[in-house]
Amino acid sequence: METYNSNIDLEIERMLETSSVSPLLKAIVKASLYNMPYANKMTILRSLQKEQRKLLLLKKREEKIIEKYRGLMENLSKQQGNT
Amino acid sequence: MSDDKVKLDEGLIGDAINEGKTRVKDAYKVAMEKSFGKTWTDKLQVWNWPKNSLLFVGNFFKELFAVKKEKEEAKERAESEIVQEVVNGGETSAIAKRLTEEIDAEAKLEPEEKEAVAILVEDSLEAAKATGEPAKALATIDRVKEAAKEDEKDPEALTDEEIRRSFSMGLFTMVRLRQRFDSEEKLAEFLTRVKSAAGKSRKFNDFSKYLTNNFKKLFKFESGDVPELLGIDKTKFLPLLISNDKMRDGLDIVLPELFPTAVRDKGLVPIRKFFVNFIRQKRYSEPETIAKLVFMVEGKNSNDMRDLAKRIGGAKIVSLASVRETEDKKAQLKQEGAEKPVAKKEDEEKGEEADKKPDHKEEEPQLAEDL
Numbered sequence: 467m468e469t470y471n472s473n474i475d476l477e478i479e480r481m482l483e484t485s486s487v488s489p490l491l492k493a494i495v496k497a498s499l500y501n502m503p504y505a506n507k508m509t510i511l512r513s514l515q516k517e518q519r520k521l522l523l524l525k526k527r528e529e530k531i532i533e534k535y536r537g538l539m540e541n542l543s544k545q546q547g548n549t
Numbered sequence: 550m551s552d553d554k555v556k557l558d559e560g561l562i563g564d565a566i567n568e569g570k571t572r573v574k575d576a577y578k579v580a581m582e583k584s585f586g587k588t589w590t591d592k593l594q595v596w597n598w599p600k601n602s603l604l605f606v607g608n609f610f611k612e613l614f615a616v617k618k619e620k621e622e623a624k625e626r627a628e629s630e631i632v633q634e635v636v637n638g639g640e641t642s643a644i645a646k647r648l649t650e651e652i653d654a655e656a657k658l659e660p661e662e663k664e665a666v667a668i669l670v671e672d673s674l675e676a677a678k679a680t681g682e683p684a685k686a687l688a689t690i691d692r693v694k695e696a697a698k699e700d701e702k703d704p705e706a707l708t709d710e711e712i713r714r715s716f717s718m719g720l721f722t723m724v725r726l727r728q729r730f731d732s733e734e735k736l737a738e739f740l741t742r743v744k745s746a747a748g749k750s751r752k753f754n755d756f757s758k759y760l761t762n763n764f765k766k767l768f769k770f771e772s773g774d775v776p777e778l779l780g781i782d783k784t785k786f787l788p789l790l791i792s793n794d795k796m797r798d799g800l801d802i803v804l805p806e807l808f809p810t811a812v813r814d815k816g817l818v819p820i821r822k823f824f825v826n827f828i829r830q831k832r833y834s835e836p837e838t839i840a841k842l843v844f845m846v847e848g849k850n851s852n853d854m855r856d857l858a859k860r861i862g863g864a865k866i867v868s869l870a871s872v873r874e875t876e877d878k879k880a881q882l883k884q885e886g887a888e889k890p891v892a893k894k895e896d897e898e899k900g901e902e903a904d905k906k907p908d909h910k911e912e913e914p915q916l917a918e919d920l
Contacts, residue, residue: 485627486620486624486627487624487627487628487631491628491632491687493648493651494690495631495635497644497647498635498639498643501640502634502635505638506638506639507634507638509634510634510635513626513630513631513634514627517623517626517627520619520623521623524619524620524623528613528616531609531612531613535609
């Protein structure tokens with residue numbers, strides 16, 4: 467059974483850098499990659515990719531919310547200035 | 550401002566108001582900083598928002614919290630999946646070893662501590678594998694890590710909160726305590742603080758048990774009375790341990806004296822359950838210990854307990870007279886300072902005979918029914 471695959475290991479480590487999972491878990495994953503079967507590595511990679519996509523979507527939603535309220539506040543300020 | 554608005558940020562605004570932020574706007578600002586950090590509040594300049602905008606602020610919070618919650622959920626989901634794969638796909642002892650090395654690099658553990666950390670980490674990973682609750686394992690490992698670091702401090706300088714946290718990993722604390730307390734009085738004083746900080750927690754029971762079992766090994770001074778040293782009412786010690794349901798070797802030390810109190814305080818049912826479990830797990834099958842149990846049962850006028858003792862002890866039950874005889878012999882030998890091992894006692898012979906007989910496995914269903 468193949469356990470070491472430098473490409474997938476590197477990819478996981480790269481994804482971990484931007485992941486929101488705890489630093490401890492990052493250390494655990496890194497510590498266990500060498501002896502881990504390929505299938506488990508793939509599942510980890512997929513989980514990280516899924517998390518990354520979700521975080522990206524949420525970040526965009528956050529920006530939209532901020533923009534929406536910033537606009538609202540600006541309008542309100544203008545209205546108050548006019549009155 | 551309506552109550553609904555105050556609740557929007559899960560109590561933080563309320564907290565801010567309680568902390569003296571009387572202006573709603575200020576309360577929002579404090580709450581927001583606590584929730585999202587200063588960068589966000591700076592970015593949005595909440596304090597510059599016009600007076601009549603406060604109605605919007607509530608909704609703003611609501612939407613941001615929804616996103617924040619989703620982020621946390623995504624993180625938890627990823628953590629859960631990843632830990633599961635790690636424990637399923639890796640050798641837990643190897644992972645534990647590597648993690649322990651990392652913790653050691655940060656916290657400079659003593660050899661005994663290092664061993665304890667490795668065991669705790671491995672146990673957590675194994676538990677995650679078995680229960681499918683990886684988040685719990687992660688939290689435990691994190692606590693181990695924090696406690697290991699916290700133990701660097703002088704125990705007398707710890708705050709109650711730090712004691713409470715550090716105490717949850719009592720094993721570490723004990724190793725450090727051994728190095729730092731050179732008198733029994735100082736240790737007793739500190740342990741009283743530990744007790745008051747920890748309260749009647751399960752961890753405290755584990756700690757008491759650990760201290761009871763390892764006192765002489767851990768400290769250069771001798772103290773036979775660990776419960777007292779811990780500031781525990783001795784009559785309450787056994788019930789405390791029994792409620793923990795994890796008592797092992799410490800039992801022999803406290804049982805003879807405290808058993809009647811335990812029965813009185815806890816009632817027969819939990820005590821019975823407790824003993825049956827111990828017998829089943831072969832932790833309590835020494836003839837001498839069973840004899841002690843019978844001794845206690847005979848000391849108590851309880852038919853229920855006598856019956857139970859007979860059944861769980863099976864062929865190993867010895868007479869009260871032989872127990873007393875054994876105790877007398879022991880005391881005599883101790884007095885004489887004899888180094889030779891005691892000749893085979895009547896009860897031990899009986900115990901060995903019983904050991905040769907087949908196990909009492911067929912009795913277990915009956916015991917289970919009793920419970």
